[in-house]
Amino acid sequence: MSGTEQVLYANVIVDISHEKLDKIFQYRVPDVLRMQIHPGTAVTVPFGNGNRRIQGYVVKLTDRTDYPPEKIKEIQGVCAGQTGVEGKLIALAAWMRDYYGSTMIQALKAVLPVKQKVAQKEQKQIRLLLPEKEAREMLQVLEKKNQKARARLLDALLVIAKQNEKGMAVLSWERAKEQYGVTMPVVRAMEEKGIVKLESMRIYREPLDLMISRSDQKQEEVKMQTGRDFFLNEEQQLAVQTILKEWDQKDKSVYLLHGVTGSGKTEVYMELIDFVRKQGKQAIFLIPEIALTYQMVLRFYQRFGSRVSILHSRMSAGERYDQYEKAKNGEIDIMIGPRSALFTPFSNLGIIIIDEEHEESYKSETVPRYHARETAQRRAEMEGAKLILGSATPSVESYYRAEKGEYCLLEMKRRANRQKLPYVWIGDMRNEMREGNRSILSRYLQEQLGMCLERGDQAMLFLNRRGYAGFVACRSCGTVIGCPHCNVSLSLHKKGTAGEKLVCHYCGYTQPNPRLCPSCTSPFIGSFQVGTQQVVSQVQRMFPKARILRMDADTTRGKDGHHKILETFAKGGADILVGTQMIVKGHDFADVTLVGALAADLSLHMSDYRAAERTFQLLTQAAGRAGRGEKTGSVVIQTYEPDHYSIKAAAAQDYQAFYEEEILYRSLMDYPPVGGMLALHGQGEDESYLQMAMEYLKKYLDVLAKKTQARVIGPADESVSKVADIYRKVIYVRHGRKEVLDQIKERTEQYIEINRGFDKITIQYDRD
Ligand SMILES: Nc1ncnc2c1ncn2[C@@H]1O[C@H](COP(=O)(O)OP(=O)(O)OP(=O)(O)O)[C@@H](O)[C@H]1O
Numbered sequence: 001m002s003g004t005e006q007v008l009y010a011n012v013i014v015d016i017s018h019e020k021l022d023k024i025f026q027y028r029v030p031d032v033l034r035m036q037i038h039p040g041t042a043v044t045v046p047f048g049n050g051n052r053r054i055q056g057y058v059v060k061l062t063d064r065t066d067y068p069p070e071k072i073k074e075i076q077g078v079c080a081g082q083t084g085v086e087g088k089l090i091a092l093a094a095w096m097r098d099y100y101g102s103t104m105i106q107a108l109k110a111v112l113p114v115k116q117k118v119a120q121k122e123q124k125q126i127r128l129l130l131p132e133k134e135a136r137e138m139l140q141v142l143e144k145k146n147q148k149a150r151a152r153l154l155d156a157l158l159v160i161a162k163q164n165e166k167g168m169a170v171l172s173w174e175r176a177k178e179q180y181g182v183t184m185p186v187v188r189a190m191e192e193k194g195i196v197k198l199e200s201m202r203i204y205r206e207p208l209d210l211m212i213s214r215s216d217q218k219q220e221e222v223k224m225q226t227g228r229d230f231f232l233n234e235e236q237q238l239a240v241q242t243i244l245k246e247w248d249q250k251d252k253s254v255y256l257l258h259g260v261t262g263s264g265k266t267e268v269y270m271e272l273i274d275f276v277r278k279q280g281k282q283a284i285f286l287i288p289e290i291a292l293t294y295q296m297v298l299r300f301y302q303r304f305g306s307r308v309s310i311l312h313s314r315m316s317a318g319e320r321y322d323q324y325e326k327a328k329n330g331e332i333d334i335m336i337g338p339r340s341a342l343f344t345p346f347s348n349l350g351i352i353i354i355d356e357e358h359e360e361s362y363k364s365e366t367v368p369r370y371h372a373r374e375t376a377q378r379r380a381e382m383e384g385a386k387l388i389l390g391s392a393t394p395s396v397e398s399y400y401r402a403e404k405g406e407y408c409l410l411e412m413k414r415r416a417n418r419q420k421l422p423y424v425w426i427g428d429m430r431n432e433m434r435e436g437n438r439s440i441l442s443r444y445l446q447e448q449l450g451m452c453l454e455r456g457d458q459a460m461l462f463l464n465r466r467g468y469a470g471f472v473a474c475r476s477c478g479t480v481i482g483c484p485h486c487n488v489s490l491s492l493h494k495k496g497t498a499g500e501k502l503v504c505h506y507c508g509y510t511q512p513n514p515r516l517c518p519s520c521t522s523p524f525i526g527s528f529q530v531g532t533q534q535v536v537s538q539v540q541r542m543f544p545k546a547r548i549l550r551m552d553a554d555t556t557r558g559k560d561g562h563h564k565i566l567e568t569f570a571k572g573g574a575d576i577l578v579g580t581q582m583i584v585k586g587h588d589f590a591d592v593t594l595v596g597a598l599a600a601d602l603s604l605h606m607s608d609y610r611a612a613e614r615t616f617q618l619l620t621q622a623a624g625r626a627g628r629g630e631k632t633g634s635v636v637i638q639t640y641e642p643d644h645y646s647i648k649a650a651a652a653q654d655y656q657a658f659y660e661e662e663i664l665y666r667s668l669m670d671y672p673p674v675g676g677m678l679a680l681h682g683q684g685e686d687e688s689y690l691q692m693a694m695e696y697l698k699k700y701l702d703v704l705a706k707k708t709q710a711r712v713i714g715p716a717d718e719s720v721s722k723v724a725d726i727y728r729k730v731i732y733v734r735h736g737r738k739e740v741l742d743q744i745k746e747r748t749e750q751y752i753e754i755n756r757g758f759d760k761i762t763i764q765y766d767r768d
């Protein structure tokens with residue numbers, strides 16, 4: 001240690017309810033308070049010219065300051081007993097504000113649940129305070145005095161005490177009123193004498209009830225089940241033990257659990273959660289909304305009983321608030337839910353698990369545009385908790401970090417029950433076309449489907465509609481018209497009478513829509529338009545007796561439309577399930593032995609650098625639905641690009657092969673995760689003004705880029721270029737090092753702030 005102690009400063013946010021004070025102030029940390037002050041600590045600080053004492057929260061500690069040190073005031077004290085979970089969440093919000101770019105209020109709204117008056121459903125109850133013997137004596141007194149109502153109430157309470165195992169005597173006010181004719185003055189009078197106490201009790205809505213509206217058969221299903229009927233296999237045990245062995249190692253805080261589909265990751269999660277619970281700590285389990293099924297939640301209920309709660313988007317704000325309250329009051333210790341469950345106010349968080357960590361739904365679409373993975377990592381760090389990321393198809397981002405040693409990698413290569421991974425066949429649709437088959441199903445898939453139905457098994461047909469942004473492809477040779485500069489496909493834009501043109505959403509490049517294929521001159525070139533409806537009717541025509549269910553955005557409206565379809569299928573109520581990507585995620589149907597992925601390559605042509613990754617993930621996950629029960633499954637992947645690495649790797653279920661190709665492409669192009677990417681989204685009412693402002697911005701960025709060798713591209717129209725009469729344009733900046741982008745972002749923010757010309761438009765930042 002060096003002789004001179006460094007001065008420590010705290011960044012403090014002083015008022016969380018005023019938009020005007022959306023600013024962070026620096027204070028000096030006095031030596032005597034050093035040990036007590038952490039991110040999240042509530043402190044009192046002098047504020048303003050009068051040095052008024054106000055309360056604030058520490059959001060960060062630092063040894064650097066941009067102000068003259070002699071001008072910085074000191075923290076006066078720590079607010080005792082207030083350093084709870086709220087402070088930590090506020091500190092997390094402050095980090096989100098800085099990192100993702102939003103106001104403090106926006107960040108706080110994402111992090112702290114809004115109080116909901118409607119949720120405060122209260123019930124009154126009457127509790128007996130006297131011990132039994134005294135109560136009996138009192139009863140005699142009351143009877144003697146002929147105070148009938150009081151006697152009736154006391155008598156009822158004594159009966160209840162007798163029936164209750166612990167001798168507790170509590171009667172709801174409703175019942176006292178209706179059944180025993182007790183009035184409020186009677187209760188008040190008895191309360192004054194110290195005989196009873198009138199209490200308010202919060203009534204929480206039960207999360208499992210909220211999950212589905214029907215409650216048949218549920219009661220018996222939810223019976224606690226202490227053990228399971230199998231042991232963890234070797235791979236599962238190894239994963240659990242590795243994490244537990246390193247539990248106290250601070251440098252090992254994030255794990256990536258890469259386990260093939262059906263490898264039993266959920267059991268690993270539950271084992272870890274069990275460990276955390278036994279330590280008196282709590283767990284947050286994030287899963288994508290779509291995989292948040294009744295079956296999944298049931299597994300947790302069976303293991304952990306009512307210590308579990310859930311959050312999901314179909315709950316009302318009040319219902320969600322109830323669940324947060326339960327967490328804060330220590331009534332539960334496991335929260336299951338999508339992205340927003342990350343902010344559950346547990347006071348002693350031990351673990352955060354993110355299942356299907358590659359899912360896009362973990363990224364918020366509204367400001368602050370946070371990613372649950374990064375934010376979870378931050379929260380885990382702040383609270384000394386572990387973070388587990390699980391997937392059969394990890395995001396390239398996470399795998400890259402694991403490779404660099406930032407995350408610890410754990411692998412499970414076999415299916416839990418020793419079932420074989422399914423056999424995969426790639427159907428080349430160019431061939432089908434050449435040989436005169438114009439139907440949606442290849443001949444091989446038709447044959448397989450027929451056999452599957454004959455066996456009495458079930459099949460899933462998955463229509464990949466991801467990124468159906470109207471790219472243009474040749475049906476004869478498979479060529480897709482791409483941008484010559486960005487290595488992504490061009491999107492078709494219909495611009496009134498001006499005719500059609502193809503546009504790049506990264507750099508703004510345009511060209512006319514060709515009538516003949518540029519590589520084989522076939523006239524069969526155009527954009528794709530196939531819907532699930534069409535698939536259903538074609539398949540029905542081929543197999544008139546098959547019972548077909550359709551699952552897509554149209555058929556899953558309503559409170560539990562999604563759940564109903566899955567349940568019908570699970571119970572054998574249909575032979576074929578046809579659907580969009582929503583049928584792919586995490587479902588476990590034992591009788592499904594055939595999965596067909598139609599138009600597998602549609603998602604390859606999203607105008608997005610992640611197109612190949614999404615395609616690989618969707619196909620691998622879809623294939624993973626086949627043959628999960630006793631019977632081995634088979635999969636047919638139909639494509640116009642059978643040679644594309646993401647399709648070949650998905651067919652071979654070879655993550656490694658995919659990753660190696662993909663990371664090469666990313667590093668050649670400086671795309672994340674090798675490089676960083678910063679998007680500047682501009683919005684304005686006047687299109688030409690917006691264009692001009694964005695061009696100014698681009699010029700400024702070009703100057704910065706010269707010094708740092710960043711790549712600046714755009715401005716280009718966003719893929720949705722106009723929403724509610726507001727035009728939207730975007731500029732991307734890419735660089736191999738993220739710190740450089742941080743600096744560029746900071747400089748640009750300053751530039752925009754001092755430059756009046758930007759007042760009429762809004763600029764938002766987004767990362768990667
Ligand atoms: N050790 C085990 N022995 C036998 N069966 C197991 C074992 N572990 C898990 N299973 C069963 O294997 C099936 C798959 O497990 P689980 O759903 O946890 O897999 P997963 O890795 O989450 O799969 P996916 O990523 O495809 O959703 C489940 O039916 C589960 O009950």
Ligand SMILES: [Zn+2]
Nearest residue numbers: 474477517520
């Ligand atoms: Zn062609």
Ligand SMILES: [Zn+2]
Nearest residue numbers: 483486504507
């Ligand atoms: Zn381009």
